[in-house]
Amino acid sequence: MILVAGSANLDFVVRASHIPAPGETVLGREFKTYPGGKGANQAVACARAGGAPTQMLLALGDDLYARPLEESLLGANVKLHIVRDKTQATGTAFICVSDDAENAITVAPGANAVLREGHLPSLEGVTHLLMQLETPIESVTAYAQAARAKGVAVVLNAAPAQSLPAGLLKNIDVLIVNEGELAAIAHNSAHDKSSIAQSLAELDVPCVVVTLGHHGCCARIDGQVLFQPAFDVTPVDTTGAGDTFCGALVAALQHKQAWPQALAAASAAGAMACTRPGAQSSIPSHAEVQVLVAKTTAVAEDKLSALRTFCGFAA
Numbered sequence: 389m390i391l392v393a394g395s396a397n398l399d400f401v402v403r404a405s406h407i408p409a410p411g412e413t414v415l416g417r418e419f420k421t422y423p424g425g426k427g428a429n430q431a432v433a434c435a436r437a438g439g440a441p442t443q444m445l446l447a448l449g450d451d452l453y454a455r456p457l458e459e460s461l462l463g464a465n466v467k468l469h470i471v472r473d474k475t476q477a478t479g480t481a482f483i484c485v486s487d488d489a490e491n492a493i494t495v496a497p498g499a500n501a502v503l504r505e506g507h508l509p510s511l512e513g514v515t516h517l518l519m520q521l522e523t524p525i526e527s528v529t530a531y532a533q534a535a536r537a538k539g540v541a542v543v544l545n546a547a548p549a550q551s552l553p554a555g556l557l558k559n560i561d562v563l564i565v566n567e568g569e570l571a572a573i574a575h576n577s578a579h580d581k582s583s584i585a586q587s588l589a590e591l592d593v594p595c596v597v598v599t600l601g602h603h604g605c606c607a608r609i610d611g612q613v614l615f616q617p618a619f620d621v622t623p624v625d626t627t628g629a630g631d632t633f634c635g636a637l638v639a640a641l642q643h644k645q646a647w648p649q650a651l652a653a654a655s656a657a658g659a660m661a662c663t664r665p666g667a668q669s670s671i672p673s674h675a676e677v678q679v680l681v682a683k684t685t686a687v688a689e690d691k692l693s694a695l696r697t698f699c700g701f702a703a
């Protein structure tokens with residue numbers, strides 16, 4: 389069983405020609421709300437990726453925003469452990485999605501900030517604990533320690549970017565980051581491409597996966613480096629694509645898939661999520677992911693070599 393401990397936000401999304409620069413006002417177009425939050429998105433992605441029984445620990449306010457979040461998670465068959473806080477509003481995120489499918493997100497954590505060490509449910513039957521950084525880092529650290537003590541695999545998607553305390557790093561089995569998050573943890577510049585290879589070699593975590601958007605992803609798994617180029621899709625909204633990758637990856641690992649296959653399935657799921665609007669609304673089913681993976685029989689050598697070079701490895 390997979391336990392996700394993390395955030396749930398109601399996403400307030402407006403589409404616009406471009407994301408406003410500091411001080412700029414942009415006249416947007418359509419506005420919609422979607423269930424989101426990195427934790428809840430990843431829980432839905434786990435559950436949709438082939439029936440891994442998934443539970444989630446989350447904190448919600450006692451308000452109207454909480455309802456669609458609960459409904460979306462329950463609709464995906466995620467069993468919920470809810471901490472209900474009457475003093476805080478449910479978490480919200482304010483998102484601008486541009487015509488080139490990029491986004492800018494500001495989160496108001498609200499109730500997500502009340503999750504504490506004592507809220508962790510029983511780890512009986514749990515094989516993987518999946519967490520992010522939209523809830524207090526002290527609680528994330530305590531949950532990782534409790535999981536490690538019980539032999540539960542700890543997976544951390546270190547998003548949004550911040551440096552990690554040593555007490556958390558030492559209890560992580562699988563770390564999933566994008567370039568900026570990797571740079572924040574390894575304390576180097578996100579613009580120095582050779583730092584990806586360097587950081588992969590240096591980080592003292594058994595498995596590190598770096599997602600690289602349309603380039604694909606690379607991973608260092610117990611000393612072996614793996615590359616997975618991105619699947620070709622036409623993106624409309626990249627919100628939640630990284631979360632979909634994380635959830636699908638953990639579901640594949642829970643099903644004991646080998647790392648190369650797990651990375652392929654996660655990449656395909658993340659790519660498909662970019663082709664639909666919203667966060668949880670964009671997460672594909674296992675069957676849809678299988679179709680995309682099956683269509684892409686061989687990885688093109690030129691893509692692989694471009695990815696190796698991008699990451700700072702010899703082509």
Ligand code: RIB
Binds near residue numbers: 480
């Ligand atoms: O990763 C995407 C998510 O980030 C959104 O759903 C938003 O709620 C923020 O948490």
